[in-house]
Amino acid sequence: MPNTVLNEIINKMLSENKYSTIKDILKEMNIVDAAQMIENMDEESQVKLFRLLPKSLSADVFSYLAPEAQETIVTSITNKEIHALVEEMFIDDAVDFLEEVPANVVTRVLAQTNPETREIINKFLSYPEDSAGSLMTVEMAAFHEDTTVDEAIESLRKTAQDKETIETCFCIDSHRVLVGSLPLRKLIIAKPGTVIKDIMLNSEKLISVKTNDDRETVAEIVRKYDLLAVPVVDNEERLVGIITIDDVIDVIQEENTEDFEKMALLLPSEDEYLKTGVLTLTKNRIIWLLILMVSATFTGKIIEGFESKLAAIAGLTACIPMLMDTGGNAGNQASTLIIRGLALGSIQIKDYLKVLWKEIRVACICGLTLAAANFLRMQILTRFFHSTATTPVIMIVCISMICAVIIAKTIGCSLPIIAKSLHLDPALMAGPMITTIVDAITLLVYFGFATLFISKGLLPM
Amino acid sequence: MPNTVLNEIINKMLSENKYSTIKDILKEMNIVDAAQMIENMDEESQVKLFRLLPKSLSADVFSYLAPEAQETIVTSITNKEIHALVEEMFIDDAVDFLEEVPANVVTRVLAQTNPETREIINKFLSYPEDSAGSLMTVEMAAFHEDTTVDEAIESLRKTAQDKETIETCFCIDSHRVLVGSLPLRKLIIAKPGTVIKDIMLNSEKLISVKTNDDRETVAEIVRKYDLLAVPVVDNEERLVGIITIDDVIDVIQEENTEDFEKMALLLPSEDEYLKTGVLTLTKNRIIWLLILMVSATFTGKIIEGFESKLAAIAGLTACIPMLMDTGGNAGNQASTLIIRGLALGSIQIKDYLKVLWKEIRVACICGLTLAAANFLRMQILTRFFHSTATTPVIMIVCISMICAVIIAKTIGCSLPIIAKSLHLDPALMAGPMITTIVDAITLLVYFGFATLFISKGLLPM
Numbered sequence: 001m002p003n004t005v006l007n008e009i010i011n012k013m014l015s016e017n018k019y020s021t022i023k024d025i026l027k028e029m030n031i032v033d034a035a036q037m038i039e040n041m042d043e044e045s046q047v048k049l050f051r052l053l054p055k056s057l058s059a060d061v062f063s064y065l066a067p068e069a070q071e072t073i074v075t076s077i078t079n080k081e082i083h084a085l086v087e088e089m090f091i092d093d094a095v096d097f098l099e100e101v102p103a104n105v106v107t108r109v110l111a112q113t114n115p116e117t118r119e120i121i122n123k124f125l126s127y128p129e130d131s132a133g134s135l136m137t138v139e140m141a142a143f144h145e146d147t148t149v150d151e152a153i154e155s156l157r158k159t160a161q162d163k164e165t166i167e168t169c170f171c172i173d174s175h176r177v178l179v180g181s182l183p184l185r186k187l188i189i190a191k192p193g194t195v196i197k198d199i200m201l202n203s204e205k206l207i208s209v210k211t212n213d214d215r216e217t218v219a220e221i222v223r224k225y226d227l228l229a230v231p232v233v234d235n236e237e238r239l240v241g242i243i244t245i246d247d248v249i250d251v252i253q254e255e256n257t258e259d260f261e262k263m264a265l266l267l268p269s270e271d272e273y274l275k276t277g278v279l280t281l282t283k284n285r286i287i288w289l290l291i292l293m294v295s296a297t298f299t300g301k302i303i304e305g306f307e308s309k310l311a312a313i314a315g316l317t318a319c320i321p322m323l324m325d326t327g328g329n330a331g332n333q334a335s336t337l338i339i340r341g342l343a344l345g346s347i348q349i350k351d352y353l354k355v356l357w358k359e360i361r362v363a364c365i366c367g368l369t370l371a372a373a374n375f376l377r378m379q380i381l382t383r384f385f386h387s388t389a390t391t392p393v394i395m396i397v398c399i400s401m402i403c404a405v406i407i408a409k410t411i412g413c414s415l416p417i418i419a420k421s422l423h424l425d426p427a428l429m430a431g432p433m434i435t436t437i438v439d440a441i442t443l444l445v446y447f448g449f450a451t452l453f454i455s456k457g458l459l460p461m
Numbered sequence: 462m463p464n465t466v467l468n469e470i471i472n473k474m475l476s477e478n479k480y481s482t483i484k485d486i487l488k489e490m491n492i493v494d495a496a497q498m499i500e501n502m503d504e505e506s507q508v509k510l511f512r513l514l515p516k517s518l519s520a521d522v523f524s525y526l527a528p529e530a531q532e533t534i535v536t537s538i539t540n541k542e543i544h545a546l547v548e549e550m551f552i553d554d555a556v557d558f559l560e561e562v563p564a565n566v567v568t569r570v571l572a573q574t575n576p577e578t579r580e581i582i583n584k585f586l587s588y589p590e591d592s593a594g595s596l597m598t599v600e601m602a603a604f605h606e607d608t609t610v611d612e613a614i615e616s617l618r619k620t621a622q623d624k625e626t627i628e629t630c631f632c633i634d635s636h637r638v639l640v641g642s643l644p645l646r647k648l649i650i651a652k653p654g655t656v657i658k659d660i661m662l663n664s665e666k667l668i669s670v671k672t673n674d675d676r677e678t679v680a681e682i683v684r685k686y687d688l689l690a691v692p693v694v695d696n697e698e699r700l701v702g703i704i705t706i707d708d709v710i711d712v713i714q715e716e717n718t719e720d721f722e723k724m725a726l727l728l729p730s731e732d733e734y735l736k737t738g739v740l741t742l743t744k745n746r747i748i749w750l751l752i753l754m755v756s757a758t759f760t761g762k763i764i765e766g767f768e769s770k771l772a773a774i775a776g777l778t779a780c781i782p783m784l785m786d787t788g789g790n791a792g793n794q795a796s797t798l799i800i801r802g803l804a805l806g807s808i809q810i811k812d813y814l815k816v817l818w819k820e821i822r823v824a825c826i827c828g829l830t831l832a833a834a835n836f837l838r839m840q841i842l843t844r845f846f847h848s849t850a851t852t853p854v855i856m857i858v859c860i861s862m863i864c865a866v867i868i869a870k871t872i873g874c875s876l877p878i879i880a881k882s883l884h885l886d887p888a889l890m891a892g893p894m895i896t897t898i899v900d901a902i903t904l905l906v907y908f909g910f911a912t913l914f915i916s917k918g919l920l921p922m
Contacts, residue, residue: 028666029666030666030668030686032685032686032687153649156646156649156650157649157650158650160646160649160650161646161650163646166645166646166649167628167645167646167689184627184628184645184646184649185617185621185622185624185627185628185645188614188617188618188621188627188645188649189617189618189619189621189622205489205490205491207491222710223710223711223714224493225491225493226493226707228628228689228706245689245706245707245710246687246706248710249683249684249706249709249710249713250684252710252713252714253684253713253805256717257801257805259721260720260721260724260797260800260801261797261798261801263721263797264793264794264796264797264798264892265790265793265794266794266797266798272802272807273798273799273802273807273808273816274802274807274808274812274815274816274819278819278822278823278826279826281819281823282823282826282827282830285791285794285823285827286826286827286830286831288790289787289790289791289794289827289831289866290830290831290834292786292787292790293783293786293787293831293834293835293838294834294838296782296783296786296787297783297838297842299779299782299783299786300779300780300782300783300842301779301846303778303779303781303782304776304779304849307775307776307778307779307849310771310772310778311771311772311773312772314768315765317764317768317771317778318760318761318762318764318765318768319761320764320781320782321757321760321761321764321781321785321900321904322754322757322758322760322761324782324785325753325754325757325760325893325896325897325900326750326753326754326757328789328893328896329726329749329750329753329893329896330746330750332725332726332892332893333725333726333727333746333750335725336721336722336724336725336727337722337725337727337734338734339721340718340721340722341733341734341735344714344718346733346734346735347734347735351735354735355734355735358735358739358742361739362739362742362743362746365739365740365743365747366743366746366747366750369747369751370747370750370751370754373751373754373755374754377754377755377758381758381761385762388765388768405750431725431793431892431893432786432789432790432793432892435786435789435790436786439782439786443782
C-alpha cells in the first residue's frame, strides 16, 4: 500500500475527529506498517495515533518506531502511560529505546518502572555496546531439566504471551546452568510423561555465547548453525538470556554497512544518511581525506625528481593517470575479495600463501592482457590521433603496466591479511588505501624503466 | 573445538577401523560441525564417514556439505542409499544440491526418487534462479481455516518431523488460497475447541511473496517484518511453499557480497575465493580493468593537450596524482553511502535533491579544509624541502582542490541514484567508475585555472 495515501487518509480522519474509524484501521494493520505510518506524521498526530492504538499492540508498535518518534511520544504521555508501556515492552526493545533518548527522558522512564524491571534494564544498560549482553533479552522460555513435557507445555500456555520467543526452549539445572535446548516442535511431538532431560539437545550439541562476546561472533554463530535463538550464558555457564534471529539479521546488516563505510574510508556511523547532519557527515569523511592527501606528498616528490625528464620526453606524462588508475583498480579488486573472504570466514590468515600465489598468477594474466590492449590502443592513438607517444614510450608504459598490476594485486591481497594478523580491521585496507600506496610504487617503476631506457640510449631526450 | 585436531583423531580411528567409536562421536556432534569435519577429509573417508552417520542425521548433514563433497558421496553410494537420502532431505536442500552437481548425477539421483518427489523437484528446478520459487520449500505446516486447535496440534504431532518449520503455520481455504497465518505459540495457548480461523492473523496483516518475486525482495520483507517464515503464493494467491529465515540470512549475505564485488567492479561470483580457479578470477576482473583503462584515453588526451605548458611550469605536474586521488576518494565516499542507502531502502530516488544539497554542503566544507591543509603542506614543502612549486601554482592547486571535491561529491551522489532510476544496479557506480570520470573533469578544471592564471599574467612561463 502506498504509504503516502494512507497517511493522507488518516490525517483527514484526525482533523475530522473520526477516532473510532482510525482505531479500527490501526487494529487491522501490521505493527511494522503502523509504526511506519505513525513515524511519517507530525509530532501532535504521532501522540494522538499512539493513544488510539489498541492496548495490546501499543508496546509492539512503539518498539518499531524510530528513536525521534519514541522520544516525542514519551515526552508527551502521562507517567501512568509510560509505566504501562515499559512494563509491556520486551526488555531488549526497552533497552534499545533507552539507549537512544536523552538522559532526562531515561530518568523519567525508569522512575515509572517497577523496581525489578528497572534493575534488569540498568543491568542491560551496563553491558558494553556491541556485546552479546546488550543484544539479548531475558524473556525466554527456560525449564528445569527434570520438568515433564506436559508440565512444560502447561507452563508455556500460561506464559508464552510474555516470551520473546518460545520456538526454542532452554533447559537448566538447579544452579541455573544451561544444560540443553529443546525446539518447541520436539516438545509438541513428545509423549506427555517424558522428562525433558531425555529429549533435549544435550550440552555436546548445544551452541551458546557469553555475555561479553562480540555481536559479530553471535551473528556468525547464528548464521553458521541456522539457529532461531542462541542462549547467552555468564562466566559460570548460567543461562542469563537469549538472542533472537530477528535481532541478528539487523546486526548482520549493520556490520555489512560498517564494512562498506570502512572500505570507502568513512568513519562508520549507525545513523541513516538522510537523518545525519552535514557536520557529522563531514567529520566522518575529512580525516581520511586529509591523511590520504598528505600521503600524496610521496607521489608529488617522485614526480618532482623526474620533472626535467618528463618535460623533455613527449607522451610520458600523459600516461601517468592511466597507469595509476589501472594499478589502483587492480589492487582494489584483490583487496575487496580478500576483505570479504576474511569477514565471511572463507579465507583465514593461514591461507596467505595460497592467496598470494593465486593473485600473482591472476595478476600476470591480467597484466599481460592489459599491456597488449594498451599497446594496440597507444599505437592507434599515435598513428591516427596525433598522439605524441613514441614507440619506446609505449614500450615503457606496457612494461610498467604489467609490473603495476602485479604489485597492486600483491599489495591488495597482502595488506588485509596482514591487518587481520595484527588484529586490525582488514576493511581499512581497501581501495583508497591501496590506491595511495600503489600510486607511489607504480610511479617509481615507471620512472625506473624510463631511466633505464634513457641510459641504454633507447629513449632520445 | 579446533577442527584439525578432531580430523586427525577421526583419521586415526578410520585407519584402525574403530567404526563404532566414530559412530558414537558423530552421534554427539552438531550437524553443522559434522558436515565441516567430513568436508575436510579425503574423498574415500568422506564416503566412509557419511555411511557411519546415524540414519536420522545423514540427510541433514548431507544438506550442509559443500557441493564437491555432495558429489563425491552421491557418486559413491548405492542407488538404494540415494533413494533414502533424497526422500529424507527437505525439498529446498535437495534442489540446492541438484543445482550444483553435473547433469549425469542429477539424472541418476532423480531416477532413484519417488515420482511425486521427482515431480516437485523438477518443478522447483524450473523456477528462475534467485526467485522466491527457487528458495522456497514445500514442507510447511498448513491447515484448513476451519480446523480446530486440537485437531491442528494433533496433526502437528504426527507430521512435525517432516516439516522444515512449524514455528509459523499457515491457513488456507478450500481452494488452497492463503487466508491467514498462525504462530505456533498462539496455537499452544489457544483454548482446545477454538476454530483456527478465529485466532489466525488474517489477510490484512498477512505478509506473503509471489513465486517469481526476486529473492532480494523476499529478504527485505522478512527483515522488515521480523518474520521466521514467509509464505509463497502463486498468481491465484494459492499457498505453494514457504521461505524460512535461515535461508534468508544466506541470501542477505550473498547479496551483500555481490554488492561488494560490483563496487570493486568485479563480475559477481557465488563461488568461494579459495575454490575459484585462476582463469575464472581473471575473467571476473579483466573486463572492467580493460574498459577503465581505455577510458583513461581521455585523461591522456587532456594532459597531452597541455604538455608544453606542464613542461614549462615547475611543480604543476607533481600535483596531478594528489588532485586526482583526492577527487576519487571524495567521490568514492559519497557514492558508497548512497549505494548502501539505496540497497537498504533508507534512500529513495525521490530524495535526490535532498541528497544533492547535503553533499554540496559537505563538499564545500571538506574542500575548504583540504585546500587550507594543502596550502600549508605545499608552503612547507617549498620553503624547507626544495619543492619547485611557486605561490601561483599553490593557489591553482588549492582552488582546483575545492572544485574537484565538489564535483566528485556531486557525481558520487548522483550517478548511483541515476542508475537506480534507469533500473541499472547502483553498485556499479562505485569507486573505480567515479574515479575514472572525476579524474578527467579534475584535470580539465586544473588546467583551466592554470590557463586562466597564465592569460592574466599571474603565472610566469
